[in-house]
Amino acid sequence: LAKTTQPISMDSYEGQEVNITCSHNNIATNDYITWYQQFPSQGPRFIIQGYKTKVTNEVASLFIPADRKSSTLSLPRVSLSDTAVYYCLVGVPVNDKIIFGKGTRLHILP
Amino acid sequence: GAGVSQTPSNKVTEKGKYVELRCDPISGHTALYWYRQSLGQGPEFLIYFQGTGAADDSGLPNDRFFAVRPEGSVSTLKIQRTERGDSAVYLCASSLTTSSEQFFGPGTRLTVL
Numbered sequence: 001l002a003k004t005t006q007p008i009s010m011d012s013y014e015g016q017e018v019n020i021t022c023s024h025n026n027i028a029t030n031d032y033i034t035w036y037q038q039f040p041s042q043g044p045r046f047i048i049q050g051y052k053t054k055v056t057n058e059v060a061s062l063f064i065p066a067d068r069k070s071s072t073l074s075l076p077r078v079s080l081s082d083t084a085v086y087y088c089l090v091g092v093p094v095n096d097k098i099i100f101g102k103g104t105r106l107h108i109l110p
Numbered sequence: 111g112a113g114v115s116q117t118p119s120n121k122v123t124e125k126g127k128y129v130e131l132r133c134d135p136i137s138g139h140t141a142l143y144w145y146r147q148s149l150g151q152g153p154e155f156l157i158y159f160q161g162t163g164a165a166d167d168s169g170l171p172n173d174r175f176f177a178v179r180p181e182g183s184v185s186t187l188k189i190q191r192t193e194r195g196d197s198a199v200y201l202c203a204s205s206l207t208t209s210s211e212q213f214f215g216p217g218t219r220l221t222v223l
Binding site for chain 1: 215
């Protein structure tokens with residue numbers, strides 16, 4: 001699986017847009033980019049997946065440049081409840097196991 | 111509908127004891143996964159089942175760890191002769207198939223004294 005690099009932690013304020021960037025220089029042609037969210041004392045939860053350009057759902061947007069060597073998870077107008085760890089994963093979507101890194105600890109301040 | 115459930119939510123045991131952790135997957139999900147998460151780290155894959163059989167147990171750290179899923183639904187992770195280093199949150203996930211989204215349970219926090 002392609003190695004990913006993302007910030008260890010980030011702080012932001014309620015109502016702001018938060019962008020978390022993940023680097024994956026060795027991404028392979030068949031790899032997809034997937035983001036998971038983990039709240040304290042809960043298991044991870046899938047939030048978004050994309051291959052190229054832009055994907056948007058009710059939770060977030062995912063921006064992927066043409067070279068696919070990085071991606072940005074965008075959370076619009078965050079609230080305190082968005083405080084969580086966000087994991088960037090790269091690999092084929094048909095996958096029997098998920099390899100997690102350390103993720104980005106996002107802390108939303110009032 | 112009901113999500114993945116895990117029992118107990120917390121387990122405290124003494125070094126050298128045997129423990130069993132239970133996972134109830136979402137009804138109808140054929141694939142079931144176990145992960146272990148240490149403090150400040152992402153979840154680490156242990157084993158996954160397709161139906162009753164263990165399709166990949168490459169993540170089990172040693173032969174003290176064993177998991178079963180005898181009827182293709184509930185799974186039990188068994189740890190023999192527990193060590194303090196086994197302390198972690200043990201997460202279970204299930205998916206409809208191995209190619210679909212995994213849904214995680216809340217985990218069992220194991221503390222070995």
